[in-house]
Amino acid sequence: MTILAFRGTESNKPEDILTDALASSVPWTARGKVHRGFARTYALVRGGINKALAGADGRLLITGHSLGAGLATLAAADLATRHRTLITFGSPRVGDSDFKQGLADVTMRRFVDCCDLVTRIPPERFDEHDIETLFIDLMPIDLRSEVIAMSLIRAIAAGLAGALAALGVQPQYEHVCEATYGDRTGKLLQPPTSATTSAIAADQLAARKAYRGSVTPDVAHLMRELVNAVFAAGVARDAAAIRAAVRDFGARLFQGDPVPLRDLADHTPINYVSLFTGRVG
Secondary structure (H helix, E strand, C coil): EEEEEEEECCCHHHHHHHHCCCCEEEECCCEEEEEEEHHHHHHHHHHEEEEEEHHCCEEEEEEEEEEHHHHHHHHHHHHHCEEEEEEECCCCCCCCCCHCCCCCCCEEEEECCCCCHHHHHHCECCCCCHHHHHHHHHCCHHHCHHHHHHHHHHHHHHHHHHHHHHHCCCCCCCCCEEEEECCCCEEEECCCCCCCCCCHHHHHHHHHHCCCCCCCCHHHHHHHHHHHHHHHHHHCCCCHHHHHHHHHHHHHCCCCCCCCCCCCCCHHHHHHHHHHHCCCC
16 A cells, blocks of 8 residues: 655644635646645645656555645545545545546545534635635634624625625535544544434534633624725725735734634644544543
């Protein structure tokens, strides 16, 4: 067996995660469309991969975490002449349904650690509902019951969806396979059924309630600024300004230590390692 492993991102800045979630898609070489950033990065290493694998026979195991999981997925689609297995940890969505169909002959397993936010981005669609869901996921759980905060989130979602539609940024994304879920205690649950889906939702809620992170206090003010910036950029049809506004919002929203949200903390590599070695504490 030959193992091809891709490392994840070096930075866990939430503003980068948030802006990357709004990435458009590009045609993939074989079929379907994929995340523009993943495609560009994979193109940089593709030649080196082919050179490294030259003469390596037998089965091919491809794996990675986070960004590395996205690149591993592209490699599994690219190396179609090999018998390959794809195992990913904390993978974002990579491509559309047509791209997914191109991986039908690949043996796959996708691990998700509890509330890991990265496994829910990019949104499946860039419509108002999915963008609103993304921003709700970025809110501390105690703010989700506040009327003002939720009203601002709806305004942000409406503004972003409208601006992206005007710019023609309307990609669609799907995961390439169902997830093997690790709950807050480290227990692994197989791909969800109707019974495990409700158990997962309850487990994530309990995990968020028990988590104690840090967040800047004046969230409503930051959200109002984001609303104004998004609408201004949308009127100007300026995609760069939209991404800059979202990045600035993320950078100012999450400051301090520890990691502000359980949804971000669960993405760390050590938490995925602990699914196999056991939780500590």
